[in-house]
Amino acid sequence: MTQPELDPVLEAEFQPDVTGDGPVISARDVRVWYGTTRGAIRAVDGVSFDLAPGETLGLVGESGCGKSTLGRGLMGLLPAGAKRDGEVRFRGEDVLTMSPRDAHRLRGSQLGMIFQEPMTRLNPLLRVSAHFEEAIRQHEPKLPKREVTQRALDALRMMGIPPTRYRSYPHEFSGGMRQRLMIALALVLRPAFIVADEPTTALDVLVEAQIVQILNDLRRDFRTSLLLITHNVGIVAEACDRVAVMYAGRIVEQGRVADVFAAPQHPYTRELLRSTISLRTTGLNFIPGSPPDLIDPPPGCRFAPRCPQAMAVCATTDPITIERPGGGQVECWAVGPTDLIPAGGTARLQQEELAVADEA
Amino acid sequence: MAALRRVLRALATPFTQTAGLGRWMLVIGLVITGIFVLLAIFAPWIAPYGFAQASADGVDFPKAGAPSGEHWFGTDRLLFDVMSRTIWGARTAIEVVILSILICVVIGVPLGLVSGYYGGWLDRVLLLVMDALFAFPSFLLAIVFSFLLTDLFGGSVLAVAMSLSAIYIPQYYRVVRNTTVSAKEATYVEAARAIGAKDGVIMRRYLFGNVIQSVPVIGTLNAADAILTLAGLGFLGLGIQSTDAAEWGHDLNRALADAGAGVWWTGLYPGLAIVLLVTGLTLVGEGLNETLNPTLRKRRLLPVVMTTREDR
Amino acid sequence: MPTKPDLIDVRDLSVHFGLRGGTLGRLVGRDAGVVRAVDGISVTLREGEVLGLVGESGSGKSTFGRALLGLAPATSGTIGFDGADLTSMSRSELRALRQSIQMVFQDPSAALNPSMTVAEAVGDALRVHGMKSSVERRERVVEALERVGLSPVQLFLDKYPRDLSGGQKQRVVLARAIVMGPRVLVADEPISMLDMSVRAKILQLMLDLKQDLGLSYVYITHDLASAKFFCDRIAIMYLGRIVEIGDTEEIFANPRHPYTKALLRAAPDPDPARAVAKDLPRGEVPDAAVPPLGCSFHPRCPEAVAQCGWEARDLRTLLETHWTRRTPEEYDAESAAVGSLDALARPDTSVHVGRGGADAVRSILDRIRDEEPDEPLWRGVADVTDDGAGVRVDFHPGVDPALRRAGGVDVACVLYPDDSPDDSAGG
CATH class of the missing domain: 3.40.50.300 (P-loop containing nucleotide triphosphate hydrolases)
Known part of the structure; x- marks a missing residue:
């Protein structure tokens, strides 16, 4: 799909007002736990990251692994019984301690969200136009009708949806068009930060590639920061600046995509990349075992029971987040810091035999 | 063994996984219903006298005697002990209801399965018949059926249960048919076809277990309704005769004349029994609905207590 | 071989x-x-x-x-x-x-009956084919489960699908598929x-x-x-x-069909050194109830030629895509000249467009063509003639390509018309 070229005026209009060069989103030690009938699931358990303007x-x-929970936690969209703490700063303002009213004001206008299944978020009884009018009115009730339409049409045009379809109903669109519609709907309020939760998983290969391209253009053209949640490392390689690899509620490694994928430091990152089947795959690799039960996670590194490099220290002591050689962060005893490993800690860990009984 | 475990687990689920009002409704409903079931089972031992007993040790009971140490709930005009009749009435009610639910399940569930699974003209014809039955005022239908069936079988428990079944079968049919229609599209049904299973096998082993789950809810809710209908029939003098069994509706009918004469006890106790049992069954039904129906279910979540960071 | x-x-x-x-x-x-x-x-x-x-x-x-x-x-x-x-x-x-012939399904959670244990699910395949003895069935089930790696088998026999992980469930589905040999x-x-x-x-x-x-x-x-x-x-x-x-x-x-090439380009790849594909086919898989004329892929094909089956609906897509690039004022003016697009909703090879005068419509079409002269649709346009208040666009008749031998594979594309196995036309 050739992307429509944007005239400069339009483009300027859609720039989120980014002030300063500091991160748009800054998360520090965020935890999100769910209540269940058995106890609390530590879905996100101490996660920190920064997101610069225009960065994906x-x-x-x-x-x-908690990636969707983290996305929803940032947006404040969590089910009853969930608790979160830590610190999430959106342009310096703490999102987690904000009053519900302020949080609601922020959502949509400053924080946008794109879901996997667009149809579940679109009301089949409302025309596309009504969706846009509702979204804009929620946050800018005084905007004249003409302005509203204007803005909606602009957002649609940027996503390659012709103005002739403005009065259509959601079911009259194909799957890929609906996802564009969702993105347009998220963009129309010009948020500075968008969470996209598996936005291409339900789509066909070619349409997926189209959406990836749109997301790519998004960061370049609008300086919108994007948190792209996906299980597909291929999508990350094609659409993201930086990558955060999550395992069992922790970000185990993060850094620039090129760095991390070219020289993964954490054994999980390496094994995940190795087990991905791509066009260059010549042999099959997989990770034995399955992720731990997050109600009662193992002590020390959560990947230790499955890790090919596990050492004695890994099963007893939590790994420490350190600077990653080549930029970024990683938490793995095999990378360091070596001076903090107790004596005998580097011995090979005696792991239990991982049978299919524990397979993911 | 596995089947037993499955049943036990299914029975325990409503308690272990629910919270709030639904749980309380279920518990209170079960207690009330349980008391009536116990009364029904042990009526010969609990009731001080027989349901058609007018004298003890050769001495006639007082006629419409007020509650006393001898007769806690008093006696009625036919000299029967009201307390005994109320307790024996529980037995009649439970018998009729269980029998009629059994008939409903035995007829309604297979019909719904076959109709939903095959579709086509069979489905349409059955739907039409069932909808026609359903559209009839149910009480009128019960009266008609009980006339017909009492002629055939006499005023027995079976006849009344069958006439009650006639008005509830369409509900079971409808629910089972609709769940079958959606369940037969499931991949596991296609998988069953792919291993070469015949239609009968698919219905019995793949669909039945999955569509039957909504039956307990309609069962208990219908049971409450059935108690009322049974009492209604008895009140009109249809169905079970007072010498065959004690029946609350029938007793209420006879108590009608007493009310003007200041004899309140003959009407109060059977009436109270109806109200209590209907309430109990309704609570069980609604409680089950809230616990079994995933859209209504509130799971009992353990509160999340975040440990301090040092503990990690 | x-x-x-x-x-x-x-x-x-x-x-x-x-x-x-x-x-x-x-x-x-x-x-x-x-x-x-x-x-x-x-x-x-x-x-x-x-x-x-x-x-x-x-x-x-x-x-x-x-x-x-x-x-x-x-x-x-x-x-x-x-x-x-x-x-x-x-x-x-x-x-x-x-x-x-047996089948393995995409979603292992949906492919297993939620109210059957692993042993029942796998054994039922044998049961429906007349194996009455449950002892014999058990033996075969255990054997099949061991073969798909679900060991120790005793751990799995009485489990329900909901107690298994995705990979384990797919192993059960495979066991059910192979148990009958x-x-x-x-x-x-x-x-x-x-x-x-x-x-x-x-x-x-x-x-x-x-x-x-x-x-x-x-x-x-x-x-x-x-x-x-x-x-x-x-x-x-x-x-x-x-x-x-x-x-x-x-x-x-050597992918030959443009669709194959597109799929290969679009396949996500974790290698960050690989450049992101830019020239992807536009649009989506069309409605199978009214498929495109000629080759079904032609509306999305970057290599399409005159006889690929161009038709009215492609012109509609072209106009709509064009309007995503126009300012609202231009769009209002142009859509007024073109009028309703409903006439372009059917698979016709000759179609009337416009109500604002032939010249106005023609100039819009020319403008679109100037902006993107490489657009394959123009290769399919045979003639544009004045027709009342608009123009009539005639397309070349389409050819429905059949599978033909081309360089060791079979391709259904007009770009590979040759039957001889050694001659693979360029592309």
Whole structure:
């Protein structure tokens, strides 16, 4: 799909007002725990990252690693019984301690969200136009009708949806068009930060590539910061500046995509990349075992039971987040800091035999 | 063994996984219903006299005697002990309701399965018949059926249960048919076809277990309704005769004349019994609905207590 | 290499589904049209081979797979298996046949009956084929579970699907498929719902099963990467047809059909050094109820030529795409001149456009053409003539390309017209 070229005026209009060069989103030691009938699931357990204006951070991990929970936690969209703490600063303002009213004001206008299944977020009884009018009115009730339409049409045009479809109903669109519609709807309020939760998973290969391209253009053209949650490392490589690899509620490694994928430091990152089947795959690799139960995670490094490099220290002591050689952060005893490993800690860890019984 | 465990687990689920009002409704409903079931089972031992007993040790009971140490709930005009009749009435009510639910399940569930699974003209014809039955005023239908069936079987518990079934079968049919229609599209049904399973096998082993789950809810809710209908029939003098069994509706009918004469006890106790049992069953039904129906279910979540960071 | 005998021989298979219309149509039982889910496919599966069917949703690959088991009724054509024609078999013959052809499903959670234990689920395949003795069944079930790696078996026999992980469930589905000793497995996206770290494991298991049990596979997927690794031969499908089929190495080394090339370009790759594909096909898979004229892929094809089947609906798409680039004022003016696009909603090769005068419409079309002279649609326009208040656009008649031999593979594309096996036209 050739992307429509944007006239400069339009483009300027859609620039989120980014003040300063500091991070748009700055998360520090964020935890999100869910209540269940068995106890608390530590879905996100101490996660820190920064997101600069116009930057796309890929949050990658397998199902159940807490990546979606983190995305929803940042937006304040969590089910009853969930608790979160830590610190999430949106342009210096702490999002987690904000009053519900302020949080609601921020959502949509400053924080946008794109979901995996667009149809679940679009009301089948409302025309596209009504969706846009509602979204804009929520946050800018005084905007004249003409302005509203104008803005909606601009957002649609940027996503390659012709103005002839403005009065259509959601079901009249194809799957890829609906996802564009969702993105347009998220963009129309010009948020500075968008969480996209598996936005291409339900789409066909070619349409997926189109959406990836749109997301790519997004950061370049609008300086919108994007947290792209996906299980597909290929998508991360193609659409993201930086990547954060999540395992069992922790970000185990983060850094520039090129650095991390070219020279993964954490054994999980390496094994995840190795087990991904791509066009260049010549042999099959996989990670034995399955992620730990997050109600009662193992002590020390959570990947230790499956890790090919596990040492004695890994099973007893939490790894420390350190600067990654080549930029970024990693938490793994095999990388360092060596001076903090107790005597005998570097001995090979005796791991239990991982049978299919523990397979993911 | 596995089946037993499955049943036990299914029975325990409503308690272990629910919270709030639904749980309380279920518990209170079960207690009330349980008391009536116990009364029904042990009526011969609990009730001081027989349901059609007018004398003890050769001495006639007083006629419409007020509650006393001898007769806690008093006696009625036919000299029967009201307390005994109320307790024996529980037995009649439970018998009729269980029998009629059994008939409903045995007829309604297979019909719904077959109708939903095959679709086509069979489905349409069955739907039409069932909808027609359903559209009839249910009480009128019960009266008609009980006339017909009492002629055939006499005023027995079976006849009344069958006439009650006639008005509830369409509900079971409808629910089972609709769940079958959606369940037969599931991949596991296609997988069953792919291993070469015949239609009968698919219905019995793949669909039945999954569509039957909504039956307990309609069962208990219908049971409450059935108690009322049974009492209604008895009140009109249809169905079970007072010498065959004690029946609350019938007793209420006879108590009608007493009310003007200041004899309140003959009407109060059977009436109270109806109200209590219907309430109990309704609570069980609604409680089950809230716990079994995933859209209504509130899971009992353990509160999240975040440990301090040093503990990690 | 000695040629193995054909195990399955599909000739001209079509599977059409009737569409139910709106509420009124449903009441009177009238059909609203036909979807050609599978539209004249011929393909063979050789003994011991893995044949890949690759395509996007709506390509008919799943329907084709289900037709191989008789789960989707064939509208026309034949499916030969062991000398018998599957499409003319009775229901009981088909049921017996399913001991030989089995299926693995995409979503292992949905493919297992939630109220059956693992032992019951796997054993039921034997039970429906008349194995009465539960002891004997148990023995075979244990054997099948061990073969798919679910050991210690005792740990799994009495588990329900909800107690198993995704990978374990897919192993149970595989166990159920192999327990009767089939010769062919139709695997419909067997790994796409699984986590990255187990995909390779299940694929490895399927390779082991092939080796140990002498199975042949029909592997249905949208994922070129796993197909490249797993398949001996690959058929690329688009809208119910095979557009390219050949040996895996040849398809990946020299993709010929523009659709194949596009799929290869679009496949996500974790190598950050690889440049992001820019020239991707536009649009999406069209509605199979009213497929495009000529080649189904032509509206999205960057290499399309005059005889690819251009028609009115393509002009509509062109105008709409054009308007996403215009300012609102320009759009208002232009759409007033062009008028309603409803006339462009049908597959016509000659169509009237516009109501604001022939010159106005013509200038709009010229402007679009100037902006993007490389747009393939213009190659298909034969003539633009004045016609009342607008213009009449005539397109070249389209050709429906058939599969033809081109350089070791078969391609359905007008760019490869030559029959001779050595001549592969450029592209």
